[in-house]
Amino acid sequence: MTGEESEKRVPTNLRLLRIMEIVSAARQPVSPTEINRKLGLPKPSIHRLCQTLLDEGYLAREPGSRRLRPARRLRDVAAGILNASDIHIARNQIMQAVAGEIGETVNFVVPEAEGMRYLDRVETAWPLRIQLPIGTHVPFHCTASGKCFLSSMPQASARKMAGALSLSRQTGSTITEPERLIAEIDTIRARGFSTDSQEFMDEMNAVAVPVVSQGGRFVGALAAHGPMSRLSPDRFEAAARTLQSGADQLKESLF
Secondary structure, eight states: OOHHHHHHTSOHHHHHHHHHHHHHHSSSOBOHHHHHHHHOOOHHHHHHHHHHHHHTTSEEEOTTSSOEEEOHHHHHHHHHHHTSHHHHHHHHHHHHHHHHHHOSEEEEEEEETTEEEEEEEEOOSSSSOOOOOTTOEEOSTTSHHHHHHHHHSOHHHHHHHHHHSOOOOOSTTOOOOHHHHHHHHHHHHHHSOEEEESSSSTTEEEEEEEEEOTTSOEEEEEEEEEETTTSOGGGHHHHHHHHHHHHHHHHHHHO
Protein backbone atom coordinates (compact mmCIF):
# COMPACT_ATOMS: atom_id res chain seq x y z
CA MET A 1 0.00 0.00 0.00
CA THR A 2 1.40 3.44 -0.92
CA GLY A 3 1.59 6.31 1.53
CA GLU A 4 -1.17 8.10 -0.35
CA GLU A 5 -3.44 5.03 -0.26
CA SER A 6 -2.74 4.63 3.45
CA GLU A 7 -3.59 8.28 4.11
CA LYS A 8 -6.95 7.88 2.37
CA ARG A 9 -7.87 5.11 4.84
CA VAL A 10 -7.32 7.37 7.86
CA PRO A 11 -10.55 8.18 9.78
CA THR A 12 -11.91 11.71 9.44
CA ASN A 13 -11.15 12.70 13.04
CA LEU A 14 -7.49 11.76 12.59
CA ARG A 15 -7.35 13.70 9.33
CA LEU A 16 -8.60 16.75 11.21
CA LEU A 17 -5.85 16.24 13.79
CA ARG A 18 -3.27 15.90 11.02
CA ILE A 19 -4.39 19.19 9.49
CA MET A 20 -4.14 20.96 12.86
CA GLU A 21 -0.69 19.43 13.35
CA ILE A 22 0.49 20.63 9.93
CA VAL A 23 -0.84 24.17 10.45
CA SER A 24 0.64 24.35 13.96
CA ALA A 25 4.05 23.17 12.76
CA ALA A 26 4.21 25.68 9.90
CA ARG A 27 6.19 28.85 10.55
CA GLN A 28 3.66 30.93 8.61
CA PRO A 29 0.03 30.62 7.43
CA VAL A 30 -0.49 27.84 4.87
CA SER A 31 -3.01 27.20 2.12
CA PRO A 32 -5.24 24.09 1.86
CA THR A 33 -3.19 23.11 -1.22
CA GLU A 34 0.06 23.23 0.78
CA ILE A 35 -1.55 21.19 3.57
CA ASN A 36 -2.74 18.62 1.06
CA ARG A 37 0.78 18.05 -0.26
CA LYS A 38 1.34 16.10 2.95
CA LEU A 39 -2.02 14.31 2.87
CA GLY A 40 -2.78 13.57 -0.80
CA LEU A 41 -6.58 13.78 -0.45
CA PRO A 42 -9.11 14.71 -3.14
CA LYS A 43 -9.41 18.50 -3.42
CA PRO A 44 -13.06 18.63 -2.21
CA SER A 45 -12.11 16.54 0.85
CA ILE A 46 -9.27 18.80 1.99
CA HIS A 47 -11.41 21.92 1.57
CA ARG A 48 -14.28 20.32 3.48
CA LEU A 49 -11.99 19.31 6.35
CA CYS A 50 -10.38 22.75 6.52
CA GLN A 51 -13.81 24.38 6.51
CA THR A 52 -14.86 22.16 9.43
CA LEU A 53 -11.87 23.37 11.47
CA LEU A 54 -12.65 26.97 10.51
CA ASP A 55 -16.30 26.56 11.55
CA GLU A 56 -15.30 24.99 14.87
CA GLY A 57 -12.81 27.75 15.67
CA TYR A 58 -9.61 25.70 15.55
CA LEU A 59 -8.27 27.50 12.47
CA ALA A 60 -8.64 31.04 11.14
CA ARG A 61 -7.93 32.65 7.79
CA GLU A 62 -5.04 35.04 7.49
CA PRO A 63 -6.62 38.46 6.79
CA GLY A 64 -6.86 39.14 3.07
CA SER A 65 -6.01 35.59 1.98
CA ARG A 66 -7.18 31.98 2.02
CA ARG A 67 -4.20 30.87 4.09
CA LEU A 68 -4.84 29.24 7.44
CA ARG A 69 -3.33 29.75 10.87
CA PRO A 70 -4.11 28.44 14.38
CA ALA A 71 -7.14 30.12 15.96
CA ARG A 72 -8.03 30.70 19.61
CA ARG A 73 -9.54 27.27 20.22
CA LEU A 74 -6.41 25.48 19.02
CA ARG A 75 -4.20 27.86 21.03
CA ASP A 76 -6.34 27.13 24.10
CA VAL A 77 -5.72 23.41 23.61
CA ALA A 78 -1.98 24.06 23.40
CA ALA A 79 -2.08 26.23 26.52
CA GLY A 80 -3.98 23.52 28.37
CA ILE A 81 -1.31 20.98 27.46
CA LEU A 82 1.44 23.34 28.60
CA ASN A 83 -0.37 23.73 31.93
CA ALA A 84 -0.91 20.01 32.52
CA SER A 85 0.20 19.32 36.10
CA ASP A 86 3.31 17.24 35.37
CA ILE A 87 4.50 19.61 32.64
CA HIS A 88 3.80 22.64 34.83
CA ILE A 89 5.77 21.18 37.75
CA ALA A 90 8.78 20.31 35.58
CA ARG A 91 8.74 23.72 33.88
CA ASN A 92 8.42 25.52 37.21
CA GLN A 93 11.38 23.62 38.66
CA ILE A 94 13.57 24.73 35.77
CA MET A 95 12.31 28.30 36.11
CA GLN A 96 13.07 28.32 39.84
CA ALA A 97 16.69 27.39 39.15
CA VAL A 98 16.96 30.14 36.51
CA ALA A 99 15.34 32.73 38.80
CA GLY A 100 17.68 31.75 41.63
CA GLU A 101 20.74 32.28 39.46
CA ILE A 102 19.61 35.59 37.94
CA GLY A 103 18.04 36.87 41.16
CA GLU A 104 14.99 38.32 39.40
CA THR A 105 11.46 37.28 38.43
CA VAL A 106 11.37 34.74 35.58
CA ASN A 107 8.37 34.28 33.28
CA PHE A 108 7.21 31.83 30.63
CA VAL A 109 5.32 33.90 28.07
CA VAL A 110 3.34 32.72 25.03
CA PRO A 111 2.01 34.62 21.99
CA GLU A 112 -1.72 35.17 21.55
CA ALA A 113 -3.79 37.47 19.36
CA GLU A 114 -4.07 40.02 22.19
CA GLY A 115 -0.31 40.09 22.79
CA MET A 116 2.15 38.05 24.82
CA ARG A 117 0.49 36.29 27.77
CA TYR A 118 2.22 35.41 31.04
CA LEU A 119 1.60 31.68 31.42
CA ASP A 120 3.89 30.87 34.35
CA ARG A 121 6.10 32.77 36.77
CA VAL A 122 8.65 32.42 39.55
CA GLU A 123 8.83 35.60 41.61
CA THR A 124 12.03 37.17 42.89
CA ALA A 125 12.69 37.10 46.63
CA TRP A 126 13.39 40.85 46.60
CA PRO A 127 10.67 42.90 48.37
CA LEU A 128 10.86 45.45 45.54
CA ARG A 129 9.28 43.68 42.57
CA ILE A 130 7.23 44.57 39.52
CA GLN A 131 3.75 43.02 39.57
CA LEU A 132 2.57 41.59 36.25
CA PRO A 133 0.06 38.84 37.17
CA ILE A 134 -0.14 35.51 35.36
CA GLY A 135 -2.67 35.87 32.55
CA THR A 136 -1.66 39.46 31.79
CA HIS A 137 -1.25 40.36 28.10
CA VAL A 138 1.55 42.73 27.14
CA PRO A 139 2.39 44.28 23.74
CA PHE A 140 4.61 42.67 21.14
CA HIS A 141 6.59 45.75 20.12
CA CYS A 142 7.90 47.04 23.46
CA THR A 143 8.52 43.95 25.60
CA ALA A 144 11.46 41.56 25.58
CA SER A 145 9.14 38.55 25.18
CA GLY A 146 7.17 40.18 22.37
CA LYS A 147 10.25 41.16 20.39
CA CYS A 148 11.64 37.67 21.02
CA PHE A 149 8.52 36.23 19.35
CA LEU A 150 8.77 38.66 16.41
CA SER A 151 12.41 37.70 15.87
CA SER A 152 11.42 34.02 15.65
CA MET A 153 9.33 34.71 12.55
CA PRO A 154 10.69 34.58 8.99
CA GLN A 155 12.00 38.02 8.06
CA ALA A 156 9.18 38.79 5.61
CA SER A 157 6.50 37.76 8.13
CA ALA A 158 8.12 39.81 10.90
CA ARG A 159 8.27 42.84 8.63
CA LYS A 160 4.59 42.42 7.73
CA MET A 161 3.57 42.09 11.37
CA ALA A 162 5.69 45.04 12.46
CA GLY A 163 3.88 47.14 9.88
CA ALA A 164 0.46 45.97 11.08
CA LEU A 165 0.99 46.44 14.83
CA SER A 166 -0.24 49.48 16.70
CA LEU A 167 3.10 50.76 17.98
CA SER A 168 1.62 52.67 20.89
CA ARG A 169 4.02 54.63 23.06
CA GLN A 170 4.30 53.24 26.60
CA THR A 171 7.35 55.20 27.76
CA GLY A 172 9.83 57.68 26.32
CA SER A 173 11.96 54.72 25.16
CA THR A 174 9.25 52.82 23.26
CA ILE A 175 10.00 52.12 19.59
CA THR A 176 7.08 53.56 17.62
CA GLU A 177 8.47 53.52 14.06
CA PRO A 178 8.07 50.27 12.04
CA GLU A 179 11.50 50.53 10.41
CA ARG A 180 13.23 50.95 13.77
CA LEU A 181 11.33 47.96 15.13
CA ILE A 182 12.31 45.86 12.10
CA ALA A 183 15.97 46.82 12.59
CA GLU A 184 15.69 45.85 16.27
CA ILE A 185 14.16 42.49 15.32
CA ASP A 186 17.04 41.82 12.90
CA THR A 187 19.54 42.58 15.68
CA ILE A 188 17.73 40.25 18.10
CA ARG A 189 17.65 37.47 15.50
CA ALA A 190 21.42 37.73 15.02
CA ARG A 191 22.19 38.12 18.74
CA GLY A 192 19.90 35.36 20.02
CA PHE A 193 18.17 37.28 22.82
CA SER A 194 15.93 40.32 23.18
CA THR A 195 15.83 43.14 25.69
CA ASP A 196 13.46 45.79 26.97
CA SER A 197 15.24 48.84 28.33
CA GLN A 198 12.40 50.80 29.93
CA GLU A 199 10.38 50.44 26.72
CA PHE A 200 7.24 49.00 28.32
CA MET A 201 7.47 50.46 31.81
CA ASP A 202 9.66 53.18 33.27
CA GLU A 203 12.40 51.87 35.58
CA MET A 204 11.89 48.27 34.39
CA ASN A 205 14.28 46.23 32.24
CA ALA A 206 13.82 42.73 30.82
CA VAL A 207 15.68 40.05 28.86
CA ALA A 208 14.13 37.13 26.93
CA VAL A 209 15.22 34.11 24.91
CA PRO A 210 13.09 31.81 22.71
CA VAL A 211 11.93 28.41 23.89
CA VAL A 212 11.59 26.13 20.88
CA SER A 213 10.28 22.62 20.28
CA GLN A 214 12.43 19.71 19.14
CA GLY A 215 11.36 20.64 15.61
CA GLY A 216 12.59 24.22 16.04
CA ARG A 217 9.17 25.88 16.33
CA PHE A 218 8.76 28.83 18.71
CA VAL A 219 6.79 27.71 21.78
CA GLY A 220 7.21 30.70 24.06
CA ALA A 221 9.74 33.06 25.59
CA LEU A 222 11.65 32.59 28.82
CA ALA A 223 12.09 36.08 30.23
CA ALA A 224 13.45 37.83 33.31
CA HIS A 225 12.40 41.30 34.41
CA GLY A 226 13.35 43.57 37.24
CA PRO A 227 14.02 47.16 38.28
CA MET A 228 16.74 48.80 36.19
CA SER A 229 18.69 49.40 39.40
CA ARG A 230 19.23 45.63 39.68
CA LEU A 231 18.78 44.33 36.12
CA SER A 232 20.99 46.93 34.44
CA PRO A 233 22.08 46.70 30.78
CA ASP A 234 25.53 45.45 31.78
CA ARG A 235 23.82 42.31 33.15
CA PHE A 236 21.81 41.55 30.00
CA GLU A 237 24.27 39.14 28.36
CA ALA A 238 24.87 37.12 31.52
CA ALA A 239 21.13 36.93 32.20
CA ALA A 240 20.55 35.83 28.60
CA ARG A 241 23.07 33.00 28.97
CA THR A 242 21.30 31.75 32.10
CA LEU A 243 17.90 32.03 30.42
CA GLN A 244 19.21 30.17 27.36
CA SER A 245 20.41 27.33 29.58
CA GLY A 246 16.91 27.13 31.04
CA ALA A 247 15.33 27.28 27.59
CA ASP A 248 17.55 24.40 26.44
CA GLN A 249 16.43 22.35 29.45
CA LEU A 250 12.78 23.09 28.68
CA LYS A 251 13.30 21.96 25.09
CA GLU A 252 14.94 18.70 26.12
CA SER A 253 12.56 17.95 28.97
CA LEU A 254 9.18 19.12 27.73
CA PHE A 255 9.05 19.80 24.01
